[in-house]
Amino acid sequence: MPNANRGAVGFRSDEFEPEYERPSKSELKRQSNELQKLGEQLIDAPRDRVKRVEMPEDVKEAILACQTITNHEGRRRQLQFVGKKMRTLDEEEVAVIQRAIESWKGASKAETAALHALERRRDKLLADDNALTQLLEEYPELDVQQLRTLIRNARKEQAENKPPKAYREIFQILKDVSKKKAAPAADGDDEHEGDDDESDEQD
Numbered sequence: 001m002p003n004a005n006r007g008a009v010g011f012r013s014d015e016f017e018p019e020y021e022r023p024s025k026s027e028l029k030r031q032s033n034e035l036q037k038l039g040e041q042l043i044d045a046p047r048d049r050v051k052r053v054e055m056p057e058d059v060k061e062a063i064l065a066c067q068t069i070t071n072h073e074g075r076r077r078q079l080q081f082v083g084k085k086m087r088t089l090d091e092e093e094v095a096v097i098q099r100a101i102e103s104w105k106g107a108s109k110a111e112t113a114a115l116h117a118l119e120r121r122r123d124k125l126l127a128d129d130n131a132l133t134q135l136l137e138e139y140p141e142l143d144v145q146q147l148r149t150l151i152r153n154a155r156k157e158q159a160e161n162k163p164p165k166a167y168r169e170i171f172q173i174l175k176d177v178s179k180k181k182a183a184p185a186a187d188g189d190d191e192h193e194g195d196d197d198e199s200d201e202q203d
Contacts, residue, residue, distance in 0.1 A: 035086040036079075038094070041101055043067055043082065053100045055093060059085045118174045125151055125170060126158070139177050147173070 042050055042063045050063055062085045066078040089097075124131040125147075132151065136144055150173075153166035 032083070032087060035089070035094070036083040038097060038101070039063065039082040039086040040079065042097070043079070045101075045104065049100075049104060054096050055089070059089065114178070115175075118171060118178065121174055122167070122170050126155055126167075139181070142173070142177065 042053070043066050047064060047067060050060065050067075053060070059082075062078070062082045066075065066082055069075040069078050086094075121131070121135070125135065132144075132147060135147075136142060147170070150166045150170050154164070154170060156162070157164050157166055
């Protein structure tokens, strides 16, 4: 017969059940803050990038809506709403978003490095006349007369402390021509493969 007083002599009904550790309040607060920051990073990102990230539609809509709000109080409330939506995501959904943001950072670093390289090349054009000859060997389609005029004007701007109009134009030319060179690179690889096939047939 069951002992009605068993609980009173040191036995508990849950004594032998496994214990599950629950996150502390401070840990939950930390996780909440991290998700809020993740949401803010998405809000600060370009819309076309955000649209390509895999996430629940209601979360994505909240983020895209926040990007369009300019009113301070309205934006603050929407930021809170985004944070609330971010806390509904599971671990895998959060990981997908984190990987997307990391890939953006890598792309941004590469873009920044490329821009710095163009800036160094522009400065070399102003400092060394031979740099223009090297540039024209690489990009023979450039207008040599236009570049010489811009370089001369840019040097004058620096000497007289004037607004760097020609200086910026040189950078834009370098940027445009480097983009054109990069764009057909993939197509060029395909064409070379075809050339190899033709040479084999001729042999």
